[in-house]
Amino acid sequence: MNQRLPVQGAQGDLLRLVATGRAESRADLARLSGLAASSVSLRVEELIDAGLLAEEGAGTSRGGRRPRRLRLSSGAGVLAVADLGAHHVRLGLLDLSGVPIVIEERRCEIAEGPRRTLDRIADAFDALLAEHVPADVPLRGVGTGIPGPVDPATLRVVTPSRMPGWNEFPVAEHLATRYDLPVLVENDANLMAAGEARWWPGSENLMVVKAGTGIGCGVIVNGHLHRGRGAAGDISHVRVRSDSSILCACGHPDCLEAYASGAALMSALAEAGIEVTRPADIVTLVNDAVPEATSLVRNAGRRMGEVLTVLVNFFNPDVVAVGGSLSAAEPLLTSIRAAVWERCLPLATRDLEIAPARAGRDAALQGAGTLLLEAALT
Amino acid sequence: MNQRLPVQGAQGDLLRLVATGRAESRADLARLSGLAASSVSLRVEELIDAGLLAEEGAGTSRGGRRPRRLRLSSGAGVLAVADLGAHHVRLGLLDLSGVPIVIEERRCEIAEGPRRTLDRIADAFDALLAEHVPADVPLRGVGTGIPGPVDPATLRVVTPSRMPGWNEFPVAEHLATRYDLPVLVENDANLMAAGEARWWPGSENLMVVKAGTGIGCGVIVNGHLHRGRGAAGDISHVRVRSDSSILCACGHPDCLEAYASGAALMSALAEAGIEVTRPADIVTLVNDAVPEATSLVRNAGRRMGEVLTVLVNFFNPDVVAVGGSLSAAEPLLTSIRAAVWERCLPLATRDLEIAPARAGRDAALQGAGTLLLEAALT
DNA sequence: CTCACTTCCTTCGATTTCGAAGATAAGCGG
């Protein structure tokens, strides 16, 4: 039903390796795919004839003949991706290697419900396609990130906390009525993790924490997004050790989110008489050395670190990447690190890197691109 | 260097599918391996000629012709596996499908150091081989479980807590001097998890908790043992919420192990004037309805449940299997369940099964068999 | 019992993949 890329057999694997940037030459492909060099040459030939791959000059020598560089042909197709937030949507077009063609941000109230929101996104896609993509370059896939849990089996939104009207809405089906293409619907933190993974080559196991208004987390195991039964990666409703007791929106007391999320920090600041409207404002306050803000952020980092301690011991990742708008506040990362180093097993922290996210603002869109390419090739 | 099984190419995959019990017929193999039915027939023919596979009667029809059942030939080889504890070792021989040929338990003090201990094990292997295996049936691999952390890169023991003389000892190298074969050295909880995984067909993501003298945990992700950087699965040194403060052997206060391990329960019972020597004795007390014991076990279960809550939200497994000698105490599982159901996200517990381990006492040996077969086929 | 249907397994020619050998194209040291 879905119009997939016209590739068969081993071609898909080769195309994927080039698209994800892991391979740049026929020799790379032979090494990474496990195929014989001769077979690789044959398939690459076919892919070039089909207009999907292109040769582009020579790469740098590694001591012998220089490789002939391969890249995805710009006519191979584009992907339309979006990342939905509470009050805005970030969306754009990528080529098949995940490189942005155009990305923009629009206001968009998720509370307007799924139909209007999704139609707005689709309209925006159509406008961008008309403006930025030649008519003969095909759209190969459509994907969106959702700020709530998505059931991977049905691609529906399930029990979202701040998305009235979205519960059990069949997002993928709705988009599929407009696009006869592979459709991706995924939690936003998961997309961010998938996007971040490309920036940590060599690291197979990652935790990616999104510290923004809420606290999200995505998990990469063996280079692939781990979904579990659909809810994997949640860390925001872990109970933290505390003297006081705050009731979280989820109905349980003392969730991490109630202490360390951007939303929690903003209300704590309000109580101290400092009004802010976005988590990014907290970063500004910290940079301006407002003591209340710094202390709050440090506290949040320590609490997040205590939770991460458990998960680092258990999951033992290579990297914990911290992103989201709050992550720009230096003391956050410092406090997370301190808590994890102090409490974790030496074996677990031996080669662990706790670092700022590398993918930047478009991490989720890039992740959507990666996963969509996978879907279009399978 | 290591004498591997005389298989090449696709033969290994097919043999593995039969050995692990996932395939019983050529048709199964075709479905699971992705090979064409004709290719499967050819390879199976070769494996039968090589004496590795055997045909054995007919299976049950699924609505058409009955399949011709395949099993590993009994002459294909045996595996020698051991599971080392603090004061004893459980060891035996398995056929290549992991079915026990002979298993026995011997006293053995791990504190005697690695050389004497490992030589004892090897002597026991040799004796069992001489007695139970015809001389023309080859030994295909040797493996042992270690009650401490094992670095998967070097197969050495690293910073074990109750194994004097073992730190940094190259266990695999030492065994390899006696056996020119694939050698497996792995943490005991990991082996147990690998063994348990076979008993949960259809479940790809498992947590296996071993509640004995200590608290161990192994993780199966996508059907494979997750090692992380070598320390994955540790849950015993997570900080628990507590009014009091107990210093754990690891140097940190309030580790789960200090509250909920068999060792911790035994010393708590001793304080109440009830002397026991093994965690299994606690189970007896609980079954005899000794109130102190029941209350302690219930408390331990609750604490373990609180820790598992975090991990279930994060990892979102299909199954949490609870084994180890303490797991025979009913209230343990009940309290774990109660804590997890109460606090976890509905999406995470929707289809979650928290159940007693199924593999029984030989779980670790079976796991060693599974992993060794893998090693012998790669 | 017969007939339609399903599943299992094999046969055989077409296709794909492999791998050894060689051609091509660099870097490097004298």
Add this chain to the structure above:
DNA sequence: CCGCTTATCTTCGAAATCGAAGGAAGTGAG
């Protein structure tokens, strides 16, 4: 400039794999 080394890529016969077709052996409905 010239050999020596390294790496990339192609050629071509051998081997593995595929897939369509068909035979074998069962189930179930009428």
